[in-house]
Amino acid sequence: MGCTASDVVAAIKAVADVVAEHKVELTQLDRAIGDADHGENLNRGFTAVLAALDGATPETPSAVLKTVATTLISKVGGAAGPLYGTAFLRAATATAKSDELDAAAVVAALTAALEGVVARGKAEPGDKTMVDALEPAVRASSAAADDGGDVAAVLRAAADAAASGAEATIPLVARKGRASYLGERSAGHLDPGARSSSLLLRALADVAAR
Amino acid sequence: MTVGLVIVSHSAKLAEGVAELAGQMAPDVAVRAAGGANGGLGTDFEAVTAAIEAAQSGAGVVVLFDLGSAQMVADMAAESVDGDVRVVDAPLVEGAVAAAVAAQGGGDVSAVAAAAEGGSPEPVAAEDTTTIEVVLTNEIGLHARPAATLARELTGVDATVTVRFGAASADARSVLGLLGLGARGGDTVSVSASGPAAQEALDRVRALAERNFDE
Numbered sequence: 001m002g003c004t005a006s007d008v009v010a011a012i013k014a015v016a017d018v019v020a021e022h023k024v025e026l027t028q029l030d031r032a033i034g035d036a037d038h039g040e041n042l043n044r045g046f047t048a049v050l051a052a053l054d055g056a057t058p059e060t061p062s063a064v065l066k067t068v069a070t071t072l073i074s075k076v077g078g079a080a081g082p083l084y085g086t087a088f089l090r091a092a093t094a095t096a097k098s099d100e101l102d103a104a105a106v107v108a109a110l111t112a113a114l115e116g117v118v119a120r121g122k123a124e125p126g127d128k129t130m131v132d133a134l135e136p137a138v139r140a141s142s143a144a145a146d147d148g149g150d151v152a153a154v155l156r157a158a159a160d161a162a163a164s165g166a167e168a169t170i171p172l173v174a175r176k177g178r179a180s181y182l183g184e185r186s187a188g189h190l191d192p193g194a195r196s197s198s199l200l201l202r203a204l205a206d207v208a209a210r
Numbered sequence: 211m212t213v214g215l216v217i218v219s220h221s222a223k224l225a226e227g228v229a230e231l232a233g234q235m236a237p238d239v240a241v242r243a244a245g246g247a248n249g250g251l252g253t254d255f256e257a258v259t260a261a262i263e264a265a266q267s268g269a270g271v272v273v274l275f276d277l278g279s280a281q282m283v284a285d286m287a288a289e290s291v292d293g294d295v296r297v298v299d300a301p302l303v304e305g306a307v308a309a310a311v312a313a314q315g316g317g318d319v320s321a322v323a324a325a326a327e328g329g330s331p332e333p334v335a336a337e338d339t340t341t342i343e344v345v346l347t348n349e350i351g352l353h354a355r356p357a358a359t360l361a362r363e364l365t366g367v368d369a370t371v372t373v374r375f376g377a378a379s380a381d382a383r384s385v386l387g388l389l390g391l392g393a394r395g396g397d398t399v400s401v402s403a404s405g406p407a408a409q410e411a412l413d414r415v416r417a418l419a420e421r422n423f424d425e
């Protein structure tokens with residue numbers, strides 16, 4: 001059984017709730033090594049996403065993802081808007097032909113999202129960015145799908161790997177983004193982008209598990 | 211119809227200040243500022259997109275940015291609009307001034323982008339070169355405004371012109387290159403020119419220096 005457009009809308013609403021719950025935490029993480037706006041920015045973006053989805057549900061999962069993308073791009077300042085916007089846009093493109101998303105389509109969407117983030121932000125694994133959460137998440141989701149996992153299993157694997165990947169950013173010295181100006185002083189802090197990526201994937205996994 | 215410029219900064223004041231400074235060198239160039247987001251610091255996709263559209267006359271737009279995410283927002287905005295839009299990784303202030311001068315001189319979008327990045331548009335030829343010595347009698351030497359004035363003075367003159375100061379040399383049309391020489395008031399620079407209008411180029415440089423770069 002795959003995810004319909006309304007399933008995807010429900011998942012995005014869950015993401016928006018999680019972003020709102022963790023707004024202060026994300027901004028505090030960004031205060032330590034950045035410009036103290038990550039939680040506010042993402043929350044503003046997903047609040048606007050909720051408003052955009054409130055009127056009418058787009059007809060396909062891809063169309064939902066595209067609405068999320070364009071809203072985040074136009075409403076979220078800083079790096080989070082372009083990066084998450086590009087991620088959702090690429091995911092929308094990767095799923096353009098599907099009326100329902102199965103496990104393989106979810107893996108394809110996550111893979112495309114990661115590729116988009118890398119292309120936009122030019123970050124590599126180990127740079128202390130959201131790539132450090134997303135890259136292991138994509139690998140784990142792909143492995144879960146290869147083992148015959150369903151959408152819930154694929155997203156659970158992605159969320160678990162993203163959580164470990166985000167934790168693993170703590171000792172790293174940032175090489176991208178505002179934190180890179182801190183050099184060695186960026187070590188010892190959880191990267192806010194990796195944390196938010198991990199939270200987003202956990203929210204998706206929790207919805208899929210229901 | 212000249213190439214337009216957009217200055218993207220996290221700070222509205224910084225974007226406006228850079229646009230003001232660059233615009234002073236280039237009265238006919240559309241220089242637009244896109245700074246800040248939501249009334250504070252940040253970069254705003256819609257504001258950047260609107261600035262690019264406002265700066266676009268059909269000749270193309272060159273976009274300069276300050277930090278990190280400003281580049282991503284600029285890239286996305288450039289991808290979302292029609293027309294030739296180049297986002298250049300250049301020093302914001304000097305790059306904007308150099309780009310404005312190049313645009314004012316009628317440079318195409320590639321030349322304006324190269325000027326922002328500090329590139330010299332054509333290689334320096336060695337043969338058939340005439341050289342003069344020029345004393346900088348103005349107080350600040352080849353600082354930003356005089357350097358821009360010099361680069362503008364050579365607009366449309368068919369000659370390759372090189373300015374040397376000590377061991378360093380620069381294309382006389384490259385504001386960044388001229389600034390990099392560090393030549394101050396009282397210093398003597400040598401100016402070499404080659405090409406069909408070499409003599410005219412040297413005459414113009416000499417006259418401009420004698421006028422204290424119109425300061």
Ligand SMILES: [Mg+2]
Nearest residue numbers: 034035037038
């Ligand atoms: Mg931030």
